[in-house]
Amino acid sequence: MxxxxxxxxxxxxxxxxxxxxIVLVAISVRRxxxxxxxxxxxxxxxxxxxxxxxxxILIAYYALTDANGRFTFDNFSSFWDSNHIxxxxxxxxxxxxxxxxxxxxxxxxxxxxxxxWMAFLCTAVSLVLGYPAALFMADRKMKLGATxxxxxxxxxxxxxxxxxxxxxxxxEDNGLINAFLQWIGVGKAQLMYNQEAVLLGxxxxxxxxxxxxxxxxxxxxxxxxxxxxxxxxxxxxRTLYKVTMPLSLPGVISGITMVFMPSVTTFxxxxxxxxxxxxxxxxxxxxxxxxxxxxxxxxxLSLIMMILILISLSILRKADPNGEGGGIx
Amino acid sequence: xxxxxRMIYLDHVSKxxxxxxxxxxxxxxILKKEFVTLLGPSGCGKTTTLRIIGGFEYPSTGxxxxxxxxxxxxxxxxxxxxxxxxxYALFPHLNVRDNIAFGLKLxxxxxxxxxxxxxxxxxxxxxxxxGKRSVDSLSGxxxxxxxxxxxxxxxxxxxxxxxxxxxxxxxxxxxxxxxLKSMQQQLGITFLYVTHDQEEALTMSDTIVVMxxxxxxxIGTPKTIYDEPANxxxxxxxxxxxxxxxxxxxxxxxxxxxxxxxxxxxxFGENAPVDVVVRPEDIVIVGEDIGQLTGTxxxxxxxxxxxxxxIESHDFTWKVHSTTMQxxxxxxxxxxxxxxxxxxxxxxxxxx
Numbered sequence: 045m046x047x048x049x050x051x052x053x054x055x056x057x058x059x060x061x062x063x064x065x066i067v068l069v070a071i072s073v074r075r076x077x078x079x080x081x082x083x084x085x086x087x088x089x090x091x092x093x094x095x096x097x098x099x100x101i102l103i104a105y106y107a108l109t110d111a112n113g114r115f116t117f118d119n120f121s122s123f124w125d126s127n128h129i130x131x132x133x134x135x136x137x138x139x140x141x142x143x144x145x146x147x148x149x150x151x152x153x154x155x156x157x158x159x160x161w162m163a164f165l166c167t168a169v170s171l172v173l174g175y176p177a178a179l180f181m182a183d184r185k186m187k188l189g190a191t192x193x194x195x196x197x198x199x200x201x202x203x204x205x206x207x208x209x210x211x212x213x214x215x216e217d218n219g220l221i222n223a224f225l226q227w228i229g230v231g232k233a234q235l236m237y238n239q240e241a242v243l244l245g246x247x248x249x250x251x252x253x254x255x256x257x258x259x260x261x262x263x264x265x266x267x268x269x270x271x272x273x274x275x276x277x278x279x280x281x282r283t284l285y286k287v288t289m290p291l292s293l294p295g296v297i298s299g300i301t302m303v304f305m306p307s308v309t310t311f312x313x314x315x316x317x318x319x320x321x322x323x324x325x326x327x328x329x330x331x332x333x334x335x336x337x338x339x340x341x342x343x344x345l346s347l348i349m350m351i352l353i354l355i356s357l358s359i360l361r362k363a364d365p366n367g368e369g370g371g372i373x
Numbered sequence: 374x375x376x377x378x379r380m381i382y383l384d385h386v387s388k389x390x391x392x393x394x395x396x397x398x399x400x401x402x403i404l405k406k407e408f409v410t411l412l413g414p415s416g417c418g419k420t421t422t423l424r425i426i427g428g429f430e431y432p433s434t435g436x437x438x439x440x441x442x443x444x445x446x447x448x449x450x451x452x453x454x455x456x457x458x459x460x461y462a463l464f465p466h467l468n469v470r471d472n473i474a475f476g477l478k479l480x481x482x483x484x485x486x487x488x489x490x491x492x493x494x495x496x497x498x499x500x501x502x503x504g505k506r507s508v509d510s511l512s513g514x515x516x517x518x519x520x521x522x523x524x525x526x527x528x529x530x531x532x533x534x535x536x537x538x539x540x541x542x543x544x545x546x547x548x549x550x551x552x553l554k555s556m557q558q559q560l561g562i563t564f565l566y567v568t569h570d571q572e573e574a575l576t577m578s579d580t581i582v583v584m585x586x587x588x589x590x591x592i593g594t595p596k597t598i599y600d601e602p603a604n605x606x607x608x609x610x611x612x613x614x615x616x617x618x619x620x621x622x623x624x625x626x627x628x629x630x631x632x633x634x635x636x637x638x639x640x641f642g643e644n645a646p647v648d649v650v651v652r653p654e655d656i657v658i659v660g661e662d663i664g665q666l667t668g669t670x671x672x673x674x675x676x677x678x679x680x681x682x683x684i685e686s687h688d689f690t691w692k693v694h695s696t697t698m699q700x701x702x703x704x705x706x707x708x709x710x711x712x713x714x715x716x717x718x719x720x721x722x723x724x725x
Contacts, residue, residue: 268462271429274449275456276476276527286475290466 061087103350106343119344126150152328152345159325162239163307166246167254170303171296173247174254178295179288181255182262193259196252204249208316211245212236215317237319245313253302261295262288301360305353325349377404378440380531380563381426386435388421388587395421397587399435403531403565403580408557410566410574413584414610419567420459422584423533426565427456440530454531455524459539461516463508469495469519470504476527494522497556514545525556531563538573550576571611575599583607604720608650615656615691618719619649627716630689632665634709638716648717653681653694655713664706666691670699 068086110116121128127146135143177196181189199207214220215235222232235241265288273287274280311326318324329349332342381403388396396418403409411419424430425437428449437445444452455476463472473494477487495501498518508516517537524532534553538546554577557564568574574581575595583591583598583606591603602608605616619629624639629649641647661667668686679694684705691707699705 266460266462268458268460269464271449272456272458272462272464273475274429275427276523277450277479279448279450282479287464287466291464293466 103343103346106339107347119340122341123152124150155323155328156325159308163304166307167300167304169247170251170254174251178255178258178262181259200252208245208313215241239322241317242314242322245317246307250303254299257298258295261292265291297360380405382438384436386432389433395587405563406561408564408579410578410581412574412581417584418587419584423535423567427533428452454533455527455529456533457520457524457537459535461520469506473523473526490526494526498522513540534566536567604717605648613653615651617649617689619647621645621647630666634714635711636714637711646719648719650715651709653692656693657708658695659706659708661704661706664708666707670701670703673701
């Protein structure tokens with residue numbers, strides 16, 4: 045029992061939050077002769093302003109300035125065309141002819157497209173694996189369903205990094221699987237540091253986020269609806285297709301969102317299991333900040349990512365306006 | 374009714390869940406075009422019986438026959454019966470029209486024909502013009518009508534209705550009772566109706582099946598069930614009644630409350646213990662000196678059509694309905710005409 049002190053900043057945060065809260069309640073009581081419920085959100089709102097909204101503004105600021113703090117769109121140009129700045133510099137010193145020799149094209153766009161593709165694959169595989177699992181878990185007649193729910197939850201109690209690193213010990217050259225392959229006489233295979241390993245890691249980590257929203261919307265469904273479909277002439281397959289699946293759509297949509305979002309932005313899984321052979325957008329942002337030290341380009345890349353996520357969220361929100369799939373979207 | 378052929382026949386059907394018997398050796402047949410009501414308290418097995426006929430449950434033992442053919446193990450979608458579910462079970466992702474057309478679309482019917490039939494059904498349930506509405510926007514009564522239309526449009530041989538009016542308010546329920554009855558007569562479809570509401574059963578049915586604890590207690594017309602209940606449970610469940618233990622002195626003479634009453638029943642033997650039923654409206658209040666029984670009025674309630682009085686004689690408190698009020702505390706005489714005394718075999722104590 046050595047170091048159980050409260051960090052000073054946490055104490056300050058709690059104290060300030062409490063103070064703010066009391067002040068606001070007092071104001072509210074005087075003005076409205078009662079407590080407005082929105083008051084209770086005040087401490088969190090303050091937290092959010094400091095740690096979410098302010099950083100967003102900072103990201104936008106960095107994205108729209110150059111290293112000297114001057115306003116510029118160069119960072120975005122560099123997104124479309126990696127060598128944009130180099131070419132412009134060359135144009136200034138050596139003229140248009142020399143500038144034209146600098147190749148066009150963009151590593152950034154390629155990485156983004158590749159990330160989206162991997163995220164799409166991960167989402168599709170998760171959906172194909174996850175929907176039947178959720179269907180099975182939600183089936184009231186299956187006593188095994190409840191057990192399966194627990195089995196799905198248990199890995200989530202483990203740390204995300206640990207889970208991914210655990211895959212290394214399975215997949216590496218001297219890992220468990222290769223040992224087994226050698227033992228049955230197939231011989232070693234290159235299982236790690238490729239696209240398949242990254243996809244496997246992503247599906248493994250994000251599958252529960254697909255299963256649970258679908259499971260929730262399926263188990264909320266009135267079993268009488270499936271009976272009604274049967275009564276009106278649907279066999280088991282048609283019941284699934286015409287009633288169960290359309291009604292679980294909100295769950296499917298939030299499942300897709302919850303898998304797709306972290307898939308696009310993940311950088312840890314491709315780094316560990318892809319070993320630098322596969323580069324995803326999250327990875328790129330991270331190395332732009334940390335390795336290249338280019339905060340301006342990194343911010344621009346982050347902003348582009350954020351805008352893409354916002355667009356896809358708003359599309360998905362339209363498909364599930366009531367937030368029936370757990371209201372995650 | 375007996376000239377009609379048998380539609381459905383439950384042949385020694387029993388059902389157990391995890392060792393608990395919910396239906397015990399049910400034998401029941403339902404005639405074509407008949408309106409049959411399964412009546413009983415909750416947990417009596419009436420809904421299970423309906424679900425076995427619908428195909429949602431399979432009997433543990435026994436057979437289900439449909440027009441003489443064994444359909445015991447047939448899945449619901451192959452049966453020529455349709456169900457109106459208790460809470461309607463309308464598909465929330467489809468509008469009113471698509472809900473009704475659901476069954477027809479599965480039958481590969483032409484679009485024009487489907488539209489024609491759906492319109493006809495909307496008309497039948499007085500919901501024309503609601504086709505494009507979402508089912509969530511409808512009131513309970515309207516949803517009920519759509520649920521009925523969705524089932525009837527498939528022209529089932531038998532329509533199963535599982536407490537379809539249970540969620541509606543009293544006035545709407547009474548309206549729907551009459552509408553359902555007239556629909557049934559108009560379409561000539563067999564209705565099997567489940568309810569715990571005895572008044573609903575009496576109003577609508579051709580035949581009432583009274584059930585309790587997985588057993589059928591009595592099958593008969595509403596009038597038979599009301600006037601000649603088979604035992605104390607039926608008498609108690611259908612309408613209000615005074616049930617008193619008595620002794621059949623000999624044919625057409627019964628003794629209860631220490632007084633011999635002439636009655637019209639016979640065949641119980643001499644000095645046999647019996648249950649006696651007298652409906653509250655069949656007890657006549659007379660002068661204290663000329664009554665067969667005497668008693669004191671303990672309480673008076675105004676019920677609209679009549680007064681309900683609790684009248685205590687020396688060993689029994691009688692419930693009496695009368696249009697003339699006797700003030701509480703007054704001494705009165707009670708008289709019962711022989712025709713209104715109904716004698717039943719006594720029920721075993723635990724079955725009460």
